[in-house]
Amino acid sequence: MVEDLRLDSLEGVGPVTTRKLSDAGVHNVMDLIVRGPVEIADITGMEKDTAEKIVNKARQHLVDGGVIAKHFTSASEIYKHRQSIGKITTGTNCLDTLFDGGIETQALTEVYGEFGCGKTQFAHTMSVMVQKSKEEGGLEGSVLYIDTENTFRPERIVSIAQAHEMDPEKVLDNIIVARAYNSAHQVLILEEAGPIIEENNVKLIVADSAVGLFRSEYLGRGTLSTRQQKLNHFVHLLSRIAETYNCAAIATNQVMASPDVFFGDPTRPIGGNVVAHTSTYRIYFKKSGKKRIARMVDSPHHPEEEVIFALGEAGVIDPEEAEKKTKKTTKKATKATTKKAKEPEVEATVDTLEESTETPEVEATTETPEVETAPDVETVEAPSVDAETDDSEPVEE
Ligand SMILES: Nc1ncnc2c1ncn2[C@@H]1O[C@H](COP(=O)(O)OP(=O)(O)OP(=O)(O)O)[C@@H](O)[C@H]1O
Numbered sequence: 001m002v003e004d005l006r007l008d009s010l011e012g013v014g015p016v017t018t019r020k021l022s023d024a025g026v027h028n029v030m031d032l033i034v035r036g037p038v039e040i041a042d043i044t045g046m047e048k049d050t051a052e053k054i055v056n057k058a059r060q061h062l063v064d065g066g067v068i069a070k071h072f073t074s075a076s077e078i079y080k081h082r083q084s085i086g087k088i089t090t091g092t093n094c095l096d097t098l099f100d101g102g103i104e105t106q107a108l109t110e111v112y113g114e115f116g117c118g119k120t121q122f123a124h125t126m127s128v129m130v131q132k133s134k135e136e137g138g139l140e141g142s143v144l145y146i147d148t149e150n151t152f153r154p155e156r157i158v159s160i161a162q163a164h165e166m167d168p169e170k171v172l173d174n175i176i177v178a179r180a181y182n183s184a185h186q187v188l189i190l191e192e193a194g195p196i197i198e199e200n201n202v203k204l205i206v207a208d209s210a211v212g213l214f215r216s217e218y219l220g221r222g223t224l225s226t227r228q229q230k231l232n233h234f235v236h237l238l239s240r241i242a243e244t245y246n247c248a249a250i251a252t253n254q255v256m257a258s259p260d261v262f263f264g265d266p267t268r269p270i271g272g273n274v275v276a277h278t279s280t281y282r283i284y285f286k287k288s289g290k291k292r293i294a295r296m297v298d299s300p301h302h303p304e305e306e307v308i309f310a311l312g313e314a315g316v317i318d319p320e321e322a323e324k325k326t327k328k329t330t331k332k333a334t335k336a337t338t339k340k341a342k343e344p345e346v347e348a349t350v351d352t353l354e355e356s357t358e359t360p361e362v363e364a365t366t367e368t369p370e371v372e373t374a375p376d377v378e379t380v381e382a383p384s385v386d387a388e389t390d391d392s393e394p395v396e397e
């Protein structure tokens, strides 16, 4: 490992250049790699040649230290380097099977799907799981959580931590939340994240949602290219940070309806090709009644596969867990009903409500033709494809 990441540890980088760089938010050698020569020249006003030289030196420094791979590497060296990639368990058997062990470091994992499908719950769960010990499938690392929709809930973290028998206070302490107020702020947070990642042993970066702010700020066809350009900058930055700092990155993304799709699923992720091309792994979450389906859509080495999972107090959970819980509640409800038969007065309404939630009926088939999970009430609440369905959404090619 490289011990010295200070800018002035690079040959030829003196105090003046160091100041110029740190004034522009570039604080160490890693930041130089993450931002790249074009951006460095842009933000410091340096000549492009000079910026290229400095970035090349930084790269060499990290190659010498074994942090990043050489330009020309044998496949066996890459294979060896890939052994250093960490995996974070999802805490469930089903999703771990899908991910072949868990979410990888040095990669960007995009999770997309309609509202309420569990993207934020998944992000919360992973923020807890990454803190587990290595023996238990974690990385003993902390989290940088970029919250763009104000949906980060410490209460959920507490429940998830408790369900996994972890100390909720410690778990909360290890999550650094950055609330992004607009897309420029969202980018800035990431640009300045280097020292925070380094000092806090951050092993997971979450951007939830990665795309929402860009979408709401750049509306209409005329602004599409600017939006995609800026979004592209953000996701590339995220992906480079994940690679350079050996941490995992999760970017969430909603889907919108595509009126031009006649067969199959009429939705597509909002970030379009920009996020898709930058992500190493893409997972599609879909509602299927109370259950959820996760599909590995794009991966360099996973088969395209689907698994069923569920959401609960413990975050994302195995469907069997959810069934166990349902059975318990059903039992309780039955007991209560029997009791009620003897003493027919109190709490009748509560029981009726609980029971009616259990009763399966309606139209899951319309929404999810491929899975035969028992349809249920939730589908009724959310029959359409996307809350944000917006016919004027410009379509990117
Ligand atoms: N404590 C809990 N116990 C069980 N399920 C929960 C709990 N909290 C939330 N959920 C489930 O999570 C769902 C919401 O999921 P989530 O917020 O992750 O959706 P999302 O994909 O992030 O949606 P959006 O696109 O709107 O951000 C709820 O509909 C509910 O089913």
Ligand SMILES: [Mg+2]
Binding pocket: 119, 120, 121, 151, 208
């Ligand atoms: Mg969400």
